[in-house]
Structures are given as C-alpha cells and as structure tokens.
Amino acid sequence: xxxxxxxxxxxxxxxxxxxxxxxxxxxxxxxxxxxxxxxxxxxxxxxxxxxxxxxxxxxxxxxxxxxxxxxxxxxxxxxxxxxxxxxxxxxxxxxxxxxxxxxxxxxxxxxxxxxxxx
Amino acid sequence: xxxxxxxxxxxxxxxxxxxxxxxxxxxxxxxxxxxxxxxxxxxxxxxxxxxxxxxxxxxxxxxxxxxxxxxxxxxxxxxxxxxxxxxxxxxxxxxxxxxxxxxxxxxxxxxxx
Numbered sequence: 001x002x003x004x005x006x007x008x009x010x011x012x013x014x015x016x017x018x019x020x021x022x023x024x025x026x027x028x029x030x031x032x033x034x035x036x037x038x039x040x041x042x043x044x045x046x047x048x049x050x051x052x053x054x055x056x057x058x059x060x061x062x063x064x065x066x067x068x069x070x071x072x073x074x075x076x077x078x079x080x081x082x083x084x085x086x087x088x089x090x091x092x093x094x095x096x097x098x099x100x101x102x103x104x105x106x107x108x109x110x111x112x113x114x115x116x117x118x
Numbered sequence: 119x120x121x122x123x124x125x126x127x128x129x130x131x132x133x134x135x136x137x138x139x140x141x142x143x144x145x146x147x148x149x150x151x152x153x154x155x156x157x158x159x160x161x162x163x164x165x166x167x168x169x170x171x172x173x174x175x176x177x178x179x180x181x182x183x184x185x186x187x188x189x190x191x192x193x194x195x196x197x198x199x200x201x202x203x204x205x206x207x208x209x210x211x212x213x214x215x216x217x218x219x220x221x222x223x224x225x226x227x228x229x230x231x
Contacts, residue, residue, distance in 0.1 A: 043206050045222035104174045108160030
C-alpha cells in the first residue's frame with residue numbers, strides 16, 4: 001500500500017518569495033510517479049508537475065519545481081516568486097506504475113493550505 | 119481545446135435516491151478515473167476505466183458503479199444515497215492508462231439531505 005504524508009496543514013508566504021511544501025511518501029513499489037496538484041476554493045484540481053521514480057533530474061514547470069530525494073522518500077514542491085493567485089490547497093499524490101494494488105490509481109495526501117500575503 | 123468537463127456541477131439529493139454523474143475527458147484521452155473528496159480530506163480513488171474496461175476499483179461499496187462509453191466519456195452511478203456520500207466527485211482523464219499528466223475536471227458537488 002502507498003501512503004502520502006503532508007505534515008504542514010498551513011503555510012504562509014510573502015508575495016514574491018519562494019516557498020517549499022513538504023511531501024513524504026511510503027511505498028514498496030520500485031516504479032512510481034509523484035504528482036502535485038493545486039486546488040482553489042472552486043474545487044478544480046489543477047495539475048502542476050510530475051516526477052517519475054526513475055527520472056534522474058528534478059522536474060520543473062515554470063515557477064514550480066519538485067525537489068525529489070528518492071532515498072529520503074520525499075518529493076517537496078518549491079514555488080518560486082509566489083503570487084497572490086497561488087493561495088490555494090496543494091496536494092501531493094503518488095501512483096504505482098508497475099502492478100500491485102496501487103497500480104494506476106492516485107493516492108493523495110491530506111493537503112497543505114498555502115496563503116500568500118501581499 | 120476543452121478540458122475535462124463534468125456535469126452537473128451542483129446537485130442536491132435525498133437519502134435513498136440514485137444519482138448519475140457524467141464526465142467527458144479531454145479529446146484524445148482514453149483513460150477516465152473517478153475520485154471522491156470529502157470536505158477537508160484528499161480525494162479517494164473510486165474507479166478507473168481505460169479503453170472502456172474497468173482497470174481499477176477503490177474501496178467503495180457496490181452502491182457505486184461506473185462505465186465508459188465508446189467515445190470515452192464516463193458515468194458514475196451511486197444508488198441508495200447516504201448522508202456520507204455528500205462530497206465533491208472529481209473526474210480525471212489521461213491519454214494512457216499510466217499518463218504522466220492527469221487532468222481533473224471542476225467536479226460535481228453532491229449534497230445528500
């Protein structure tokens with residue numbers, strides 16, 4: 001079984017500063033994927049970034065980067081130059097990519113609420 | 119291009135009733151998954167369909183069922199609604215069974231009274 005832990009219920013950041021949202025995971029799968037999503041109050045889950053377990057480089061998408069430390073089983077999201085519109089709930093999720101009971105499905109953490117102050 | 123579309127966006131049902139939620143994936147996407155998100159929690163996996171076949175089922179009772187149509191759209195059906203079924207139901211689509219980009223719709227907010 002897979003488990004995602006997000007230990008920060010809420011985070012605050014000043015506009016234009018960088019912020020790191022923590023995510024640790026537990027899995028016995030060798031091949032897996034890690035995802036980050038943003039969920040505004042409207043409810044839509046917005047895909048941000050993906051990291052495969054065999055990817056050697058940390059994933060980056062614009063202002064988002066994923067600090068992947070495989071040995072520590074962590075996949076932290078770094079948002080650079082925070083904007084007011086970044087205020088939302090952020091979810092870390094993982095998926096087994098090669099069989100097992102978690103094959104194909106996303107397992108989500110509890111989320112972190114990010115508030116960006118002007 | 120249109121994203122993942124879900125309908126209805128909001129609905130209120132009475133305990134014991136039946137509900138059907140609909141999802142149209144992004145054009146070209148063949149995989150559709152359903153998730154339930156209860157207030158204050160992360161989404162929980164319900165079903166995944168790929169190429170019109172069920173590829174995965176989460177830990178939900180048999181009151182929950184789904185199907186995928188030839189055009190890859192999907193329906194989630196819930197029978198004998200309980201108060202605890204009140205949640206945001208999210209549909210996700212990806213090109214393949216293990217797509218690296220999984221896109222969600224805006225969800226269907228279900229309230230059971």
